[in-house]
Amino acid sequence: MISNRAVDTDINNSGVIDVKGLHYQLLPFGTGRRGCPGISLAMQELAVTLAALVQCFDWNAGGGVDMSERPGLTAPRAYELNCVPLARFTPTLFAT
Ligand code: HEM
Numbered sequence: 014m015i016s017n018r019a020v021d022t023d024i025n026n027s028g029v030i031d032v033k034g035l036h037y038q039l040l041p042f043g044t045g046r047r048g049c050p051g052i053s054l055a056m057q058e059l060a061v062t063l064a065a066l067v068q069c070f071d072w073n074a075g076g077g078v079d080m081s082e083r084p085g086l087t088a089p090r091a092y093e094l095n096c097v098p099l100a101r102f103t104p105t106l107f108a109t
Pocket residue numbers: 040041042043044045046047048049050051052054055059
């Protein structure tokens with residue numbers, strides 16, 4: 014996996030890759046008239062969701078993580094990623 018591939022194609026040399034549809038090397042929400050109308054909500058939800066997944070769970074990837082890709086339009090994984098979440102919090106603390 015080449016995690017910084019979008020940064021390496023920074024043709025504007027601005028040092029910033031925008032995900033909102035202006036920089037065509039990275040378009041997670043599409044672009045133009047049919048671009049994703051939920052982008053503002055999604056950008057706020059993503060941080061909270063990711064933080065909760067990191068804070069509340071340990072992740073067991075069993076046999077390790079292989080980030081290789083196979084050919085395809087959307088850079089699909091070559092091998093499945095099987096992760097088992099282990100709760101790190103005490104559920105009774107959240108009971109009302
Ligand atoms: C990480 C979260 C999200 C991602 C990655 C995402 C990505 C996308 C993409 C790639 C498209 C197609 C854009 C195109 O055809 O050019 C799309 C369309 C759309 N998205 Fe999202 N989206 C997300 C969250 C949301 C949310 C939270 C909502 C609503 C609350 C939403 C509503 C829509 C709708 C209604 C369309 C269809 C727009 C149209 O066809 O005119 N999306 N989204």
